[in-house]
Each structure stands twice: as C-alpha cells, then as structure tokens.
Amino acid sequence: MTPAIDVHGLVKRFGAKTVVDDFSIRVEAGQIYGFLGPNGSGKTTTIRMLCGLLTPDAGEGRCLGLDIRTESAAIKRQVGYMTQKFSFWEDLSIAENLDFVARMYGLPDRKRRVAGALDRLGLANRRAQLAGELSGGWKQRLALAACILHEPKLLLLDEPTAGVDPKARREFWDEIHHLAHDGLTVLVSTHYMDEAERCHAIAYLAYGKLMTQGPVDAVIARSGLVTREVSGPDLGRIADALQAAPGVEMVAAFGARLHVSGPDGAALDAALRPWAAEAGVRVEATEPTLEDVFIHLMNRSTDNFQ
Ligand SMILES: Nc1ncnc2c1ncn2[C@@H]1O[C@H](COP(=O)(O)OP(=O)(O)OP(=O)(O)O)[C@@H](O)[C@H]1O
Ligand SMILES: [Mg+2]
Secondary structure (H helix, E strand, O other): OOOOEEEEEEEEEEOOEEEEEEEEEEEOOOOEEEEEOOOOOOHHHHHHHHOOOOOOOEEEEEEOOEEOOOOHHHHHHHEEEEOOOOOOOOOOEHHHHHHHHHHHOOOOOHHHHHHHHHHHOOOHHHOOOEHHHOOHHHHHHHHHHHHHOOOOOEEEEEOOOOOOOHHHHHHHHHHHHHHHHOOOEEEEEOOOHHHHOOOOEEEEEEOOEEEEEEOHHHHHHHOOOEEEEEEOOOHHHHHHHHHOOOOOOEEEEEOOEEEEEEOOHHHHHHHHHHHHOOOOOEEEEEOOOHHHHHHHHHHHHHHHHO
16 A cells, blocks of 8 residues: 655755754554654654645655655645644634635535534534634634545644643544544644554654654664652652762652663663662662653754754
8 A cells, every 4th residue: 555655855954954854754544643852843844845835955755645846736635734823714603614614625515515524523513603712622623624624635733732631632632543544644743742652653853853753662662761760758859869870861750759761771770779778769660651762862862963
C-alpha cells in the first residue's frame, strides 16, 4: 500500500535560520502519527510543507502518492488541515460556518454533507449557536467538522486540543480514533504526553531536527535513558544535591517521589548511593516516562544547537 506520507530530506529556511533541517518521515495509511517538540521546533512549518502550502528549500517526497512540489493543488483537495489558530467567522453559527466552508470547496450536496458532519461530531443540536460563543472544546469540534466536510484521506491537525479540558480532549481523541478506523490517516501535533501515547507512532522534533521517531515504547527503549525513583523524607534537599551531581542529567519531582535520570546507569547509581544509605530513603529502578525522554532529547539538541 502507498504510504500516506513519504518525504525525505526536507529543509526550510527563513532568512539565515534553518527551521526544518533534513526531515524525513514515512506514515502508513490509516495510522495516527503524533508530532511532538518544543515551541518553535518546526512542527507547523513541516505540516505546511507536507500539504503544499510551503515549498521546501530542499528535499522531496509524496503525500497521498502525490508530489509535494508539483501536485500541491491535488494534495490540498484530499487533505483536511486544522490550523493551530481557530479561524472561523465568529458571527456565523456552527451550521453557517460549515456551509461556508463547503461552498469554498465547491462541494456538491452541501446540505447533506453539513448535516453529516454536524451529526458525526455531536454538533447537531448546537447548529444555530454562534461560533464566537463556543467554549474551547466545541470550537475544536467545529474545526474538525470543517476539516472532514470534503471527505479527505489525510488529516493534518496542528495542536487541535491546546487549552481544552481533559474530558473534551479525550472525546476529541475518541473521534480521531474513529476517523482512523474508517481509513483516514491522521498526523497530529501536540504538547500533551497522554495524547502522544494514543498515537500509533510519534516523531519528536527539536530546533528543526528530527530527534527520534517510532512507537512510544520503542522511543523510550531506544533513548538509552536510565531512571531511578527516589522516595523518603526531605526530598527537596536530596533533589537539590542530585541536580549538581555527576551522572545526573535530570531530577523531577512527582508528588512524594523523585525521578532521577541520566544516560549512564553506573554513574547514576554512584550518584544515588550515598542517599540510598540514608534512613528511610528508597531508590528503585523505574522506566523513564515519555516526558523524561523528551527533555533528555531536548537537552541534547540544545547542545548541538550551541
Ligand atoms: N513565515 C515565517 N517567517 C519567519 N520565521 C518563521 C515563519 N514561520 C515560522 N518561523 C520560525 O520558524 C521556527 C519554527 O516555527 P514553527 O511554527 O514551525 O514551530 P512549531 O514547532 O509549530 O512551534 P509551536 O509549538 O510554538 O507551534 C520558529 O523559530 C518560527 O519563529
Ligand atoms: Mg506550531
């Protein structure tokens, strides 16, 4: 089967700054692919190159089997792009906004399509509500409804759930899974770790560079990061001392526990040994979380950048 996205060596520069540097990914059809990375790492820029809104300075590839350089018009007709910023007419109702989008696409059978999208996203009984009066979660649903009106094969969702509460985020993700189950491919950028875990595979970008990619478990395993969990009295004092200790790269508090991580298990254990000998302090092996891995990757990439 043709992959939904297959690009190699993409580069984008703005002035003297290279904001996407030698980026390659392959996303199989029907996958939910997560895009993660710190602010300014190039997620939005990459998404815009994939759907033909920006021309790369180098690199090539295909989106839905079409050339991203020469067939961008055809790509746009088959892609639903949800931009990072809410962009609807605030003084029009939900249904009017969708009708407007359907007209822009020149879609036949507008009434049926708008009604279908309203139903699908549970917006039918709010159809007359003004877009400007919707809460964050409902705005995102309207935006998703607008993306699927023209029955695209690929959805590019740029931080679709930023600032949305956990219940609304979960429902939004249930819908993404339904859409993928129906055969759509979804590329979705996010800063939320729980959302990364709902993807079939993820890519992590930092400062324009692809640092790692693959299924979440593989990304964690491949990171080479070792993590120990410390519990006991006076963790604040232990955390301060460990921050400065050789072999320790990161210390993060989780309630009554510390996550202490570093790339070298022996050096990490040497740093922890004096603390483990203190009364009431326990040191145990644990798996690094995805967040531990990302911060580790980001630390490394800052070094490269400098
Ligand atoms: N049109 C532009 N002109 C100049 N610089 C740009 C332009 N668009 C983006 N940039 C710069 O490119 C870099 C990458 O930006 P981009 O928006 O792709 O990052 P991002 O990963 O989507 O960040 P965020 O998580 O904040 O959305 C940033 O440094 C940004 O300032
Ligand atoms: Mg962005």
